[in-house]
Amino acid sequence: GDSVTQMEGPVTLSEEAFLTINCTYTATGYPSLFWYVQYPGEGLQLLLKATKADDKGSNKGFEATYRKETTSFHLEKGSVQVSDSAVYFCALSPIRGAQKLVFGQGTRLTINP
């Protein structure tokens, strides 16, 4: 079945460091890919998405590129801030439209000043 594997956490970085959180997936067909973020005490928010191969999703300085050849969707940010501390979830939707999301296990990120 469809699945998402994320880089194990927790991840701790200093402010202004470069961030990569790895995400790989297994799916039949051509899924849509998402990154969600859960800030402390808050609900789940959509951070960015990509719906086809080579698409790059971006938001708030975060980027991720849909790589079909490596079945990956790694999250990157060039310079993290303390306010980026949160849990990040990679997810896929097996086909476009009205389908359940399959989530990775989540990666807890802590940024120290």
Place this chain on the structure above:
Amino acid sequence: SAVISQKPSRDICQRGTSLTIQCQVDSQVTMMFWYRQQPGQSLTLIATANQGSEATYESGFVIDKFPISRPNLTFSTLTVSNMSPEDSSIYLCSVEEDRGYEQYFGPGTRLTVT
């Protein structure tokens, strides 16, 4: 994006009782979903709720334990029945807006069963 609210935001319940969680959306949507997030874990889909039809449950979840209602295009309820401590989780509803394929989540209901 849709604005989603849930009630209650949190509750502490006794073993053997039931709790109904409400999910309200500020726009009409066809698809609503209920997820469970157990402590320190990822999200798992419980069921998909379409207006006017029976909910579709994922493997490992049954209607007797998690009955769902979907009376209109802006509202749904999830009941957690005959609760045990293993049901302690955050329960989230989400919607897929009809114009796209992104899902948006409510703030969640944090349930503790003692």
